Amino acid sequence: VTWELMADYWPTAAGDPDAAPAEREFGPIWTDKPKHLFSRTRREAGWNTTIHRDVDRALIDDLRAQPGGDMVLGGPDLAATFAGLDLIDEYRIYVHPCLLGDGHRAFRSLTAGRLALSETQRFENGVVLLHYRRADQP
Amino acid sequence: VKLTTINHISLDGCIEDEQGRFDWTDPSAELFTFITDLVRSVGTYLYGRRQYEAMAVWETDPALAAASALTAEFATVWQGADKVVYSTTLERTSTTNTRLERRFDPDAVRDMKASATGDLTIAGPNLAAHAFDAGLVDECHLFVHPVVVGRGKPALSLDAQARLELLDQRPFDNVMYLRYRVPTRRAGEHRENA
Numbered sequence: 001v002t003w004e005l006m007a008d009y010w011p012t013a014a015g016d017p018d019a020a021p022a023e024r025e026f027g028p029i030w031t032d033k034p035k036h037l038f039s040r041t042r043r044e045a046g047w048n049t050t051i052h053r054d055v056d057r058a059l060i061d062d063l064r065a066q067p068g069g070d071m072v073l074g075g076p077d078l079a080a081t082f083a084g085l086d087l088i089d090e091y092r093i094y095v096h097p098c099l100l101g102d103g104h105r106a107f108r109s110l111t112a113g114r115l116a117l118s119e120t121q122r123f124e125n126g127v128v129l130l131h132y133r134r135a136d137q138p
Numbered sequence: 139v140k141l142t143t144i145n146h147i148s149l150d151g152c153i154e155d156e157q158g159r160f161d162w163t164d165p166s167a168e169l170f171t172f173i174t175d176l177v178r179s180v181g182t183y184l185y186g187r188r189q190y191e192a193m194a195v196w197e198t199d200p201a202l203a204a205a206s207a208l209t210a211e212f213a214t215v216w217q218g219a220d221k222v223v224y225s226t227t228l229e230r231t232s233t234t235n236t237r238l239e240r241r242f243d244p245d246a247v248r249d250m251k252a253s254a255t256g257d258l259t260i261a262g263p264n265l266a267a268h269a270f271d272a273g274l275v276d277e278c279h280l281f282v283h284p285v286v287v288g289r290g291k292p293a294l295s296l297d298a299q300a301r302l303e304l305l306d307q308r309p310f311d312n313v314m315y316l317r318y319r320v321p322t323r324r325a326g327e328h329r330e331n332a
Contacts, residue, residue, distance in 0.1 A: 093149065095316065100299055105150065114284070122307055126302070128314070130282065130314055132284055
């Protein structure tokens with residue numbers, strides 16, 4: 001679902017005159033970066049995307065060993081699966097200044113180990129970034 | 139005079155885990171001092187029964203106050219404020235300056251706010267939700283702790299949605315302090331969807 005949300009918008013952002021400059025810049029960054037989609041139903045996906053059926057520890061270890069930048073994970077259910085395999089090194093949480101009542105929970109079934117707050121940043125719209133690392137890593 | 143909420147929450151917005159534990163909220167000395175200073179302006183605490191029973195030890199258990207200069211100062215500040223406890227079952231209260239109410243009446247709290255000289259703080263998720271829904275809450279103070287508790291008790295279980303204004307933020311080691319203003323609305327007006 002997260003992949004489809006992203007793929008529905010970002011490939012068009014660069015050519016969208018109504019998009020903000022930052023969005024036009026982000027569009028091609030998203031489309032060009034290598035992506036891994038975990039889906040049991042989806043058969044094909046564009047935009048430099050590789051499809052996997054299941055989250056496999058060996059696969060992630062393999063990807064981690066490859067050269068290149070960090071890997072970012074999206075989607076609360078997928079994050080719960082990764083956390084269950086102890087594969088998440090850092091959490092970047094953007095706290096928005098609003099109350100939603102009952103909504104989708106970011107951490108519904110996710111259990112994290114001990115975390116250390118390593119960085120915070122306030123944005124002008126009242127969003128606060130909370131950046132956590134695992135407490136057992138320097 | 140403001141009506142505020144002050145909550146220690148996990149990263150996933152809970153005040154306690156499924157077993158009712160909240161030992162992860164133990165503050166550092168710096169944070170403890172900050173919280174004591176924060177509640178100096180509080181003239182009246184509005185408590186649900188469980189929150190009241192958890193806090194009453196600051197007056198009924200002298201050993202707690204005697205533990206350190208920090209706890210002694212907090213105990214003195216806490217004992218100096220008035221308390222209103224909302225409970226249908228509690229027989230009697232165990233602390234001074236404390237009144238027992240059987241039900242939460244938003245109009246009575248509005249009157250209390252109008253005549254109060256110190257701020258009001260409301261504690262307990264169900265009670266706070268009533269106050270939110272009645273449009274009585276002016277500010278939320280949150281201390282976000284670096285733990286995920288999963289299926290715990292949410293600090294705020296609301297029907298209403300609201301956009302807040304971030305007033306202040308500050309890290310205390312691994313705990314993040316966030317202070318929000320809740321936009322005012324006229325009595326009876328339904329909270330606007332954010």
